[in-house]
Amino acid sequence: MIKINDLHKSYKMGTNSLHVLKGINFDVEEGELVAIMGSSGSGKSTLLNILGMLDLLDKGSYDLDGVPIKDLDETKAANYRNKFLGFVFQSFNLINYKTALENVTLPLYYQGVKRKERETLALEYLDNVGLKEWATHLPSELSGGQKQRVAIARALVSKPKVLLADEPTGALDSKTSKEVMALIQEINKNGKTILIVTHEEDIAKMCSRIVRLKDGIIVEDKKNKMIKAI
Amino acid sequence: MKRLFDKDTWQEIFGSIQKNKIRTIITMIGVLWGIFIYIALSGSSKGLDNGFERQFQSIASNSIFVWAQSTSLPYAGYKSERNITLKIQDAEVLKKQVKNIKFIAPRIVAGVFGGSDGGNIVRGTKTGTYAIYGEYPEYIKIATSKIYDGGRFINQSDIKDERKVCVIGERTQLELFEEDEDPIGKFISINKINFRVVGVHKFVQGGGFGDDGDIYIPFTTFKKIFNTGDDVGFFMIAADENADGVKVEKDIKATLKQIHKIDPNDERAIGGFNLGEIFRKTMNFANGLTFLSLVVGIATILAGIIGIGNILLISVKERTKEIGIRRALGATPAEVRSQIILESVFLTILAGVIGIILGALVLYGINAATMDQTDFPYTNPTVPIPYVLGALGLMVLLGTLIGIIPAQRAVSIKPIDALREE
Numbered sequence: 001m002i003k004i005n006d007l008h009k010s011y012k013m014g015t016n017s018l019h020v021l022k023g024i025n026f027d028v029e030e031g032e033l034v035a036i037m038g039s040s041g042s043g044k045s046t047l048l049n050i051l052g053m054l055d056l057l058d059k060g061s062y063d064l065d066g067v068p069i070k071d072l073d074e075t076k077a078a079n080y081r082n083k084f085l086g087f088v089f090q091s092f093n094l095i096n097y098k099t100a101l102e103n104v105t106l107p108l109y110y111q112g113v114k115r116k117e118r119e120t121l122a123l124e125y126l127d128n129v130g131l132k133e134w135a136t137h138l139p140s141e142l143s144g145g146q147k148q149r150v151a152i153a154r155a156l157v158s159k160p161k162v163l164l165a166d167e168p169t170g171a172l173d174s175k176t177s178k179e180v181m182a183l184i185q186e187i188n189k190n191g192k193t194i195l196i197v198t199h200e201e202d203i204a205k206m207c208s209r210i211v212r213l214k215d216g217i218i219v220e221d222k223k224n225k226m227i228k229a230i
Numbered sequence: 231m232k233r234l235f236d237k238d239t240w241q242e243i244f245g246s247i248q249k250n251k252i253r254t255i256i257t258m259i260g261v262l263w264g265i266f267i268y269i270a271l272s273g274s275s276k277g278l279d280n281g282f283e284r285q286f287q288s289i290a291s292n293s294i295f296v297w298a299q300s301t302s303l304p305y306a307g308y309k310s311e312r313n314i315t316l317k318i319q320d321a322e323v324l325k326k327q328v329k330n331i332k333f334i335a336p337r338i339v340a341g342v343f344g345g346s347d348g349g350n351i352v353r354g355t356k357t358g359t360y361a362i363y364g365e366y367p368e369y370i371k372i373a374t375s376k377i378y379d380g381g382r383f384i385n386q387s388d389i390k391d392e393r394k395v396c397v398i399g400e401r402t403q404l405e406l407f408e409e410d411e412d413p414i415g416k417f418i419s420i421n422k423i424n425f426r427v428v429g430v431h432k433f434v435q436g437g438g439f440g441d442d443g444d445i446y447i448p449f450t451t452f453k454k455i456f457n458t459g460d461d462v463g464f465f466m467i468a469a470d471e472n473a474d475g476v477k478v479e480k481d482i483k484a485t486l487k488q489i490h491k492i493d494p495n496d497e498r499a500i501g502g503f504n505l506g507e508i509f510r511k512t513m514n515f516a517n518g519l520t521f522l523s524l525v526v527g528i529a530t531i532l533a534g535i536i537g538i539g540n541i542l543l544i545s546v547k548e549r550t551k552e553i554g555i556r557r558a559l560g561a562t563p564a565e566v567r568s569q570i571i572l573e574s575v576f577l578t579i580l581a582g583v584i585g586i587i588l589g590a591l592v593l594y595g596i597n598a599a600t601m602d603q604t605d606f607p608y609t610n611p612t613v614p615i616p617y618v619l620g621a622l623g624l625m626v627l628l629g630t631l632i633g634i635i636p637a638q639r640a641v642s643i644k645p646i647d648a649l650r651e652e
Contacts, residue, residue, distance in 0.1 A: 078561060089649065093555045097246075097249030097250070106559050158560070
């Protein structure tokens with residue numbers, strides 16, 4: 001599903017150049033649930049941003065489902081993101097003046113799906129995450145766990161090939177974290193490829209594969225016997 | 231373009247506008263105020279313009295009045311302080327020697343200008359004192375007084391036959407006749423001489439000349455009754471439409487000075503009043519006012535639109551994260567840009583339309599309040615539709631242009647930076 005070959009990325013910091021990713025080789029098969037681990041500064045977020053086409057790579061190649069991701073301009077990146085990827089963020093990133101349902105319909109809006117269809121589909125996905133009754137509520141009226149579930153519904157509604165989650169449980173207590181992870185595991189069981197960036201060991205253990213980054217290179221990449229979240 | 235007519239685009243814009251009510255209202259106030267000022271000001275100046283025009287409509291706008299006073303300089307053996315009286319023969323000389331005179335109406339009056347007493351009018355048991363004018367038919371061509379239906383003004387045969395006919399004023403009619411009585415053909419007594427009423431003139435207030443009680447009789451009849459010989463009180467002269475009124479006035483005065491042996495440099499002996507000049511100055515003033523209101527209005531609209539741009543710029547900063555989220559979810563730069571610009575244009579138009587409506591209401595209110603005040607120069611305040619549409623068009627254009635700045639700012643935000651911002 002994802003093929004990354006000799007990926008390099010550096011940031012210019014004034015006259016210095018900060019080499020963040022120093023040759024990453026990394027493949028992900030369809031249906032995997034991968035945890036990308038590393039301490040801060042290891043380059044894990046940069047890797048996720050490049051995978052999410054929010055950032056450009058300097059050197060190397062990136063194929064997503066057989067499509068080479070290169071020569072990205074903003075418009076092309078936006079279309080690829082919309083078509084291929086679903087994002088889940090640590091801080092949920094819901095639009096605060098839109099209801100749960102409206103938030104979930106947003107990716108479909110940018111796909112040009114008709115309003116009626118958008119709402120039916122979004123409601124279906126909200127139901128999947130158990131929040132059908134909360135459809136008309138604003139994010140401020142939802143708990144952290146509920147917000148993250150809305151965000152997951154939003155990430156999935158456009159039927160992406162890959163779900164990218166950046167510390168999805170970082171802002172949640174351990175009980176809610178488990179609930180969210182259980183949801184992610186269930187989505188994975190239905191065949192979705194998911195990448196999770198985390199620094200929490202017990203979250204990583206709930207994934208089927210753990211990739212460890214240190215100083216811009218992969219230091220460990222092993223299969224993991226997935227622990228059920230709940 | 232397709233995006234412009236897409237219902238979803240507008241729902242997205244309405245959503246964003248509705249959910250930020252205070253921002254929306256504050257943004258709109260600037261433009262609303264601008265267009266309101268523009269409409270109210272230009273409407274009012276048009277009203278004033280119309281008002282001035284109405285004030286002058288009772289008299290031809292290129293008319294000149296000349297009269298004689300006493301000399302201030304000795305000349306040709308005469309001492310100064312000599313009283314000059316204009317004569318009826320002067321009219322013929324003026325007509326011959328001065329170019330661009332269209333009509334000339336010699337007039338003489340009793341009862342105003344501190345002259346002789348007015349006429350004592352008696353009709354049955356009703357009496358009154360009114361100013362009596364000796365008139366030529368030319369008068370009605372210069373002063374555009376209206377004569378009521380069924381009546382007429384003094385004509386050439388009245389002059390020739392020294393007929394005892396008169397045209398009375400609206401007030402005279404009210405005071406001497408019963409309400410439903412037709413005065414035409416009836417007789418009134420002026421200084422114990424019976425005159426037949428041939429017409430009633432409708433007095434237009436604000437004209438600045440005469441009174442609605444004035445009685446007009448033939449010039450020739452006047453001079454017989456009041457024993458004034460060939461004396462003329464003053465000349466009322468209409469210059470040709472496109473003649474230079476100031477030059478005509480100068481020529482007339484020079485000719486009169488020549489006739490009456492007055493020093494050409496004597497500024498006092500012949501008095502004059504150039505209505506055309508006053509009219510022109512007043513109209514220039516009104517035009518200046520219109521122009522000023524246009525400039526002020528457009529400047530205010532401009533300030534309002536810059537305000538919209540400013541607030542949208544701040545709101546883009548405020549919405550950095552939202553824009554980042556939208557970008558992450560697949561909004562293209564073009565979609566983000568067009569949303570911000572459309573928000574700007576939509577706010578501008580909405581504010582503009584409300585401003586136009588409020589401005590129109592205020593104009594309507596002022597018009598209603600001043601409707602009955604005929605001496606207040608304010609009539610029918612309107613803003614021509616092309617001006618309104620022009621202002622709207624200008625607003626759309628400027629709203630788009632000013633929207634480009636925050637839109638560009640929004641597009642330049644990298645989704646990754648926007649999402650990192652906490």
